[in-house]
Amino acid sequence: VSTQSTWDLKMLFRLARWSSSSNSDGREIKTREHIPIAIIGNNPKVPELISKYALDKYLCPTYFANEEEMMKPANFKAALIVKSDATQIGNFINSHRKLRWMHSTMSGVDKILCDTLVNSKIDLTNARGAFSYPLAEYVLQGILYFAKNIPYFQEQKQNRTWAPIEVGYASNSNVGIIGYGDIGHRTAKLLKRSINSTTICCCDEISELPKGFSDSCDKLYSANGYKKVLRKSDYVVGILPQTRRTSGYFDLDKFKLMKKTAVFINIGRGATMVEKDLVIALKEGIIRGAVLDVYPEEPLPSTSELFGLKNVLMTHHCADKTSDYWER
Amino acid sequence: FFLMIRRPPRSTLDRSSAASDVYKRQVSTQSTWDFIMEKIGSKFKLAIMTSKGHPMLKKILASKLDTYFDYDIVESLDQVKAMPTATEYNAIFVLTVASAIPFPMVPVILQELIVRSPKLTWVHSMSAGVDYMLCEALIKSKTITFTNARGAYDRSLCEYVLLSILYFTKKMHILQKNKAEHKYQMLLVDNAWDNTKVGIIGYGSIGRNTAKLLKQSINAKIYAIKATPTTKPEDKDLIDFLGQEKDIPYVLSEVDYVINILPYTPRTKHVFTLSVFKQMKPTAIYINIGRGATVVETDLIEALNTKVIAGASLDVFEKEPLPSTSPLFDMDNVLISPHTMGYTMHGWDYCLSAFEAELKNYVEKTPFTNTVNLEKGYQSSSITVSYTHLTLPTSDLVQISVVAVSLKK
Numbered sequence: 230v231s232t233q234s235t236w237d238l239k240m241l242f243r244l245a246r247w248s249s250s251s252n253s254d255g256r257e258i259k260t261r262e263h264i265p266i267a268i269i270g271n272n273p274k275v276p277e278l279i280s281k282y283a284l285d286k287y288l289c290p291t292y293f294a295n296e297e298e299m300m301k302p303a304n305f306k307a308a309l310i311v312k313s314d315a316t317q318i319g320n321f322i323n324s325h326r327k328l329r330w331m332h333s334t335m336s337g338v339d340k341i342l343c344d345t346l347v348n349s350k351i352d353l354t355n356a357r358g359a360f361s362y363p364l365a366e367y368v369l370q371g372i373l374y375f376a377k378n379i380p381y382f383q384e385q386k387q388n389r390t391w392a393p394i395e396v397g398y399a400s401n402s403n404v405g406i407i408g409y410g411d412i413g414h415r416t417a418k419l420l421k422r423s424i425n426s427t428t429i430c431c432c433d434e435i436s437e438l439p440k441g442f443s444d445s446c447d448k449l450y451s452a453n454g455y456k457k458v459l460r461k462s463d464y465v466v467g468i469l470p471q472t473r474r475t476s477g478y479f480d481l482d483k484f485k486l487m488k489k490t491a492v493f494i495n496i497g498r499g500a501t502m503v504e505k506d507l508v509i510a511l512k513e514g515i516i517r518g519a520v521l522d523v524y525p526e527e528p529l530p531s532t533s534e535l536f537g538l539k540n541v542l543m544t545h546h547c548a549d550k551t552s553d554y555w556e557r
Numbered sequence: 558f559f560l561m562i563r564r565p566p567r568s569t570l571d572r573s574s575a576a577s578d579v580y581k582r583q584v585s586t587q588s589t590w591d592f593i594m595e596k597i598g599s600k601f602k603l604a605i606m607t608s609k610g611h612p613m614l615k616k617i618l619a620s621k622l623d624t625y626f627d628y629d630i631v632e633s634l635d636q637v638k639a640m641p642t643a644t645e646y647n648a649i650f651v652l653t654v655a656s657a658i659p660f661p662m663v664p665v666i667l668q669e670l671i672v673r674s675p676k677l678t679w680v681h682s683m684s685a686g687v688d689y690m691l692c693e694a695l696i697k698s699k700t701i702t703f704t705n706a707r708g709a710y711d712r713s714l715c716e717y718v719l720l721s722i723l724y725f726t727k728k729m730h731i732l733q734k735n736k737a738e739h740k741y742q743m744l745l746v747d748n749a750w751d752n753t754k755v756g757i758i759g760y761g762s763i764g765r766n767t768a769k770l771l772k773q774s775i776n777a778k779i780y781a782i783k784a785t786p787t788t789k790p791e792d793k794d795l796i797d798f799l800g801q802e803k804d805i806p807y808v809l810s811e812v813d814y815v816i817n818i819l820p821y822t823p824r825t826k827h828v829f830t831l832s833v834f835k836q837m838k839p840t841a842i843y844i845n846i847g848r849g850a851t852v853v854e855t856d857l858i859e860a861l862n863t864k865v866i867a868g869a870s871l872d873v874f875e876k877e878p879l880p881s882t883s884p885l886f887d888m889d890n891v892l893i894s895p896h897t898m899g900y901t902m903h904g905w906d907y908c909l910s911a912f913e914a915e916l917k918n919y920v921e922k923t924p925f926t927n928t929v930n931l932e933k934g935y936q937s938s939s940i941t942v943s944y945t946h947l948t949l950p951t952s953d954l955v956q957i958s959v960v961a962v963s964l965k966k
C-alpha cells in the first residue's frame with residue numbers, strides 16, 4: 230500500500246539517527262526514547278516474542294484490555310495490528326490523529342482496509358514474504374496429490390476395491406501462477422528445485438515483482454496475458470489478493486480456458502473465485518480437481534457443495550498456520 | 558549436363574579403408590546396433606514369458622529390437638511341457654506383470670523352461686523385485702546371469718514418498734476427515750523444510766533417488782540402513798547416518814518417517830513386527846514401497862489401532878489384492894494404493910530401455926549393469942518360504958491390469 234505522506238522534520242531526524250546507528254548483526258540500537266506502539270488485538274504470543282527478541286529495548290508496547298480503552302484518544306505514532314477488522318481500524322485512526330505507521334501481522338490486508346486508512350497519510354506495512362514458504366510447500370503437496378491420482382485411490386479405498394491404474398508424474402509439469410508476487414516466487418523456486426516444473430506467471434504490478442524473479446519464473450505475462458497462462462498450465466495456482474478488480478476473477482469462463490486435466494489451487498483469497506462456477510466446473514469435468522485453502526465465506530458453511538465433491542482437497546485457511554507462525 | 562557436373566556418390570570417394578569404415582559409421586543411417594550385429598552375425602533365441610496381447614510386445618516390435626533375436630512367446634505351463642527336452646533358447650525375458658500368466662505360476666513355468674534350456678545364459682526380469690519368480694533351477698545354476706530393471710521405476714516411487722511425507726506433515730488426513738464430516742476447523746500444520754528426519758530401511762537404487770529428491774525439496778535428514786556398508790561416492794552428500802541391521806532400533810527411535818524399501822528375501826521376511834513398531838516414535842509415519850511380506854500385517858493394523866504409530870502410507874501388502882475385509886480400508890490415517898506407484902504412463906518405455914541396455918551388454922559380451930545377486934539372501938535352503946507369500950485367493954488371481962484412464966472423465 231503506497232503512501233504520499235509528508236514527514237515531520239522531527240521524525241526525519243529521528244529516522245536518520247536510527248538508520249545511522251543500527252547494525253544488521255543485531256547490536257544495540259541506541260534511541261533517545263522508546264517508540265510507543267499500540268497493539269491492536271490480543272494474543273499472548275506477542276508480549277512473549279517481544280521480550281524474547283528484546284524488542285522492548287526500542288519499543289514501548291501498550292496492550293489494551295478492551296475496545297473502549299483502545300478508542301480513547303492518545304498520541305500513538307505507531308500501531309501493530311494483530312487481529313482487527315475495518316471498522317475497528319477506522320475508529321482507532323479517528324481517535325489517534327498522530328498515527329504515522331501501522332503494521333499488519335498478516336500478508337492479506339483486505340480485512341483491515343477502510344476508507345479512513347486509505348485517505349489518511351498513514352503508512353501501512355504487511356508481513357509480505359513471512360508465510361511464503363509454508364504456502365509453497367502446500368502447493369507442492371497439492372500438485373503431488375493430484376499427480377499420483379490419490380483422489381481415485383481414496384475412492385477405491387472407500388469402496389474397499391483393488392483397481393490399479395497408471396499414475397502420473399509431477400515432474401516436468403507446467404505450473405501457472407496467477408498473481409505472482411513473493412509467494413509465487415518462493416513457490417516457483419521450490420517447484421523448480423523439487424519437481425523441475427516449468428513456471429508461467431502472470432503479474433499485474435511490475436513494481437511488485439520480487440528480487441530474483443528471473444530465477445523462478447520461466448515466462449512472465451501481464452494481467453492481459455492470463456489466457457496464455459491458463460491454456461498451457463497443468464496446475465493453476467491462484468495467489469490473487471482481494472481487491473475490486475480481482476473479485477470473482479476465477480469464473481466459469483476462466484475454468485473453461487484451463488485444460489481438462491488441470492488442477493486449480495487457490496491460496497490467495499476466496500473472494501477471487503466464484504464458488505458456484507467452481508462447483509459446476511468440478512462436477513462436469515471441466516477441470517480435474519481443486520486444492521482450496523480459502524473460501525468466499527469463512528468459516529465455510531456445512532451446506533456448501535464443495536464438501537461433497539471427491540476431487541477437491543480442502544484445508545481450512547491453515548496452510549500457513551505452522552507452529553512457527555508467530556515467529557515468522 | 559546435370560549428370561556431368563554432379564559429384565560422385567560419397568562412398569566411392571578415394572579414402573583409405575580404415576577411414577572409410579569410420580566414415581560409414583558416422584554418416585550411415587544404421588545405428589550402432591547394426592554395426593555390432595555385423596560383427597556378431599546371427600540372432601539369438603529369446604523366450605518371452607508373457608501373453609500375446611501384452612503392450613510391451615508392440616513396443617519391442619516398434620523399436621525393431623526383434624531384428625537381433627528370434628523370439629517365442631511362452632504363455633502357459635502346458636506349452637512349456639510340450640517342448641522338447643533340449644530347446645535352443647539362449648535367454649528368457651520374464652514379462653509377466655500385466656499379462657494373463659498368474660503370479661503363482663511364474664516360478665513353475667520358469668523352472669520347467671530353464672530345465673529344458675541347456676543353452677540358457679541370461680534371464681531378464683521386467684520388474685525390479687524378483688521374489689515372485691525365483692525357482693530352484695535359477696538359483697542353483699552357475700551359468701545363468703539374472704538381471705532386473707533396477708532403477709527403471711524409481712522416479713515415480715520417489716514422488717510418492719515425497720507426497721506421503723508432505724501429506725502427513727500438512728495434516729491432510731485430519732483435514733480430509735473434517736471434509737467428510739462437513740466440518741470447518743483450523744489446525745496447526747508443520748513445515749517440512751529442515752524439519753523432517755527420514756529413515757530409509759533398505760537403501761538401494763530407489764533409496765538413493767528418494768534421498769536425492771528429499772534433499773532437494775525439503776532438505777530432510779536421511780538415516781539409511783543397508784545390508785552392507787558399501788556406498789557410492791554420491792551417497793556422501795545424501796546420507797546423514799548409515800547403518801546396518803543392528804542400527805535399526807536407533808534409526809527407528811530417531812526418525813519421523815520410516816520408509817521400507819526392503820526386497821523380499823528369507824532374511825527380510827517379517828522384519829516389521831509389533832515390537833519393531835513400538836520402537837518408532839508415536840508421531841511417526843510408516844511408508845511401505847518395498848514388499849508386503851516384510852511386515853506382519855496384523856501387527857501393523859494393531860499398531861495403527863492402538864496409536865503406536867501415527868499413520869501409514871502403503872503401496873504393497875502381504876496379500877495382493879488386499880481382501881475387502883481388511884481393516885486398513887477403514888482407517889483415516891492410512892493411504893492405500895494398489896501396488897501401482899511404480900507404474901506410470903511411461904513405465905513401458907522405461908522397461909524397454911532397461912531391457913535394451915541389458916540386451917546391448919549381452920550382445921557385446923560386456924558385463925551386465927544390474928545383476929541380481931542370488932547368493933546373497935536367496936539361498937536355496939529356505940527357498941520354499943518365498944512361495945508361501947503367493948497364496949493368493951485362487952478365485953481372484955492378481956493381475957495388474959494397466960488401464961490408460963481417460964482423465965477427461
